[in-house]
Amino acid sequence: xxxxxxxxLQQLPKIDELMLLLEGQGVADRVPKPLLKELCRATVxxxxxxxxxxxxxxxxxxxxxxxxxxxxxxxIDRLHTRRLRRVVNATGVILHTNLGRAPLxxxxxxxxxxxxxxxxxxEFDLVRGTRGLRYDHIEExxxxxxxxxxxxxxxxxxxxxxxxxxxxxxxxEAVVSRGELIEIGGExxxxxxxxxxxxxxxxxxxxxxxxxxxxxxAVNPETRLLMKIHTxxxxxxxxxxxxPLRDLVALGRECDLPVLNDLGSGCxxxxxxxxxxxxxxxxxxxxxxxxxxxxxxxxxxxGPQAGIILGKKTLLERIKRNPLNRAxxxxxxxxxxxxxxxxxxxxxxxxxxxxxxxxxxxxxxDEVRVRGKxxxxxxxxxxxxGVDFSLREGTAAAGxxxxxxxxxxxxxxxxxxxxxxxxxxxxxLRGLKIPIIARIDGDEILLDMRTVAxxxxxxxxxxxxxxxxxxx
Ligand SMILES: *Cc1c(COP(=O)(O)O)cnc(C)c1O
Numbered sequence: 001x002x003x004x005x006x007x008x009l010q011q012l013p014k015i016d017e018l019m020l021l022l023e024g025q026g027v028a029d030r031v032p033k034p035l036l037k038e039l040c041r042a043t044v045x046x047x048x049x050x051x052x053x054x055x056x057x058x059x060x061x062x063x064x065x066x067x068x069x070x071x072x073x074x075x076i077d078r079l080h081t082r083r084l085r086r087v088v089n090a091t092g093v094i095l096h097t098n099l100g101r102a103p104l105x106x107x108x109x110x111x112x113x114x115x116x117x118x119x120x121x122x123e124f125d126l127v128r129g130t131r132g133l134r135y136d137h138i139e140e141x142x143x144x145x146x147x148x149x150x151x152x153x154x155x156x157x158x159x160x161x162x163x164x165x166x167x168x169x170x171x172x173e174a175v176v177s178r179g180e181l182i183e184i185g186g187e188x189x190x191x192x193x194x195x196x197x198x199x200x201x202x203x204x205x206x207x208x209x210x211x212x213x214x215x216x217x218a219v220n221p222e223t224r225l226l227m228k229i230h231t232x233x234x235x236x237x238x239x240x241x242x243x244p245l246r247d248l249v250a251l252g253r254e255c256d257l258p259v260l261n262d263l264g265s266g267c268x269x270x271x272x273x274x275x276x277x278x279x280x281x282x283x284x285x286x287x288x289x290x291x292x293x294x295x296x297x298x299x300x301x302x303g304p305q306a307g308i309i310l311g312k313k314t315l316l317e318r319i320k321r322n323p324l325n326r327a328x329x330x331x332x333x334x335x336x337x338x339x340x341x342x343x344x345x346x347x348x349x350x351x352x353x354x355x356x357x358x359x360x361x362x363x364x365x366d367e368v369r370v371r372g373k374x375x376x377x378x379x380x381x382x383x384x385x386g387v388d389f390s391l392r393e394g395t396a397a398a399g400x401x402x403x404x405x406x407x408x409x410x411x412x413x414x415x416x417x418x419x420x421x422x423x424x425x426x427x428x429l430r431g432l433k434i435p436i437i438a439r440i441d442g443d444e445i446l447l448d449m450r451t452v453a454x455x456x457x458x459x460x461x462x463x464x465x466x467x468x469x470x471x472x
Contacts (some may be wrong), residue, residue, distance in 0.1 A: 092448030095400025108340035115336035148310035160307030171223035232264035266295025274362035281373030302357035372411035
């Protein structure tokens with residue numbers, strides 16, 4: 001260490017001085033005093049190390065008192081900034097797991113705000129004036145919309161599967177086809193979930209072919225359940241065979257065993273009417289006689305994260321009585337948003353216009369193109385130099401472990417920056433106040449119009465203006 005460094009160390013502001021200045025500036029009230037003190041200490045310490053070691057090969061002199069106060073103010077500003085932020089999903093992946101899957105409808109949002117921010121009859125029977133059940137509020141809706149005898153909602157579909165397995169088959173065996181032993185992103189693997197549920201897995205068939213005979217031969221006195229799992233995030237093509245649900249249900253009847261079908265993404269409307277690939281609706285699965293059906297609230301249903309369990313009354317009663325149900329129970333915010341979502345389904349046209357997931361899935365190619373043209377016009381009128389815009393065709397995807405392999409025609413607004421690389425532009429778009437998450441294709445950035453709503457154009461136009469008007 002040389003003399004200059006020693007001098008700079010002596011010149012470093014004292015923590016008390018710094019605190020006094022920040023208090024004078026009114027900054028101190030924005031965080032608890034011990035935290036402020038710690039921020040001051042850590043910031044001064046960092047500067048002390050900087051003086052001793054230099055930074056980036058250069059020597060680093062002592063900062064001024066006001067300079068340090070400014071630095072701490074910025075840190076406090078950052079602490080007060082929300083980290084969980086809305087983004088524009090321009091990826092074309094409709095149920096994007098990393099971007100929060102399904103956006104809620106205006107009705108669901110209203111329910112969420114009103115019930116979340118006030119007192120409610122969550123567990124209160126308003127007619128009798130006595131304790132009620134939180135599940136009662138949406139049980140009827142679920143029964144009416146799906147034809148199921150009984151319904152229960154939990155935290156998410158992973159919880160629904162765990163709870164159903166544990167309630168119906170703990171200590172015994174469940175028979176599953178080898179072709180359906182899936183992993184859903186994260187740690188959700190069917191064999192492991194079964195183990196946690198206290199159920200022994202009895203695999204039958206092969207990866208590509210399983211026959212009814214395979215299930216029948218696996219049944220023994222230890223068998224508690226026949227299980228079918230929707231292979232929701234991949235597709236096996238070629239020489240394949242799976243047992244139709246109806247046949248499995250018939251076998252269940254014959255052997256006096258319940259059939260559990262994990263649908264993953266439960267769809268309440270007929271998607272093939274809108275040109276999408278055929279998915280059995282929840283209603284059809286229930287009508288097939290399936291004893292218990294599980295699916296997510298935030299995949300094709302288009303509501304909040306939740307797990308929905310439908311089925312026969314006697315079985316649902318066992319599931320409801322399981323102490324695990326209390327640990328996995330749905331909270332009031334989710335319940336409120338789910339009710340708002342389900343009410344929309346009473347009128348399918350309403351559901352298609354209010355639920356963004358359904359809208360994005362069912363809109364025609366032309367409707368999407370019209371939106372693309374509108375955005376293109378706005379962008380071209382915004383007077384940005386340094387970037388060219390055009391419109392082209394492409395494909396979007398359902399994502400979120402739904403409709404695997406399905407390519408959905410879409411329109412893409414393409415941005416070709418002149419003096420920035422496309423990867424740099426993509427990064428700048430992510431760094432905006434309202435980040436825009438886009439696709440890169442060579443020199444171009446693609447904004448997929450299937451997942452962008454017209455209300456979001458303003459964020460795209462303003463975001464791009466802030467990038468290109470300042471760069472020239
Ligand atoms: C997505 C999925 C799950 C898990 O559902 P979450 O709502 O994400 O908990 C379980 N099973 C299948 C078949 C799925 O597709």
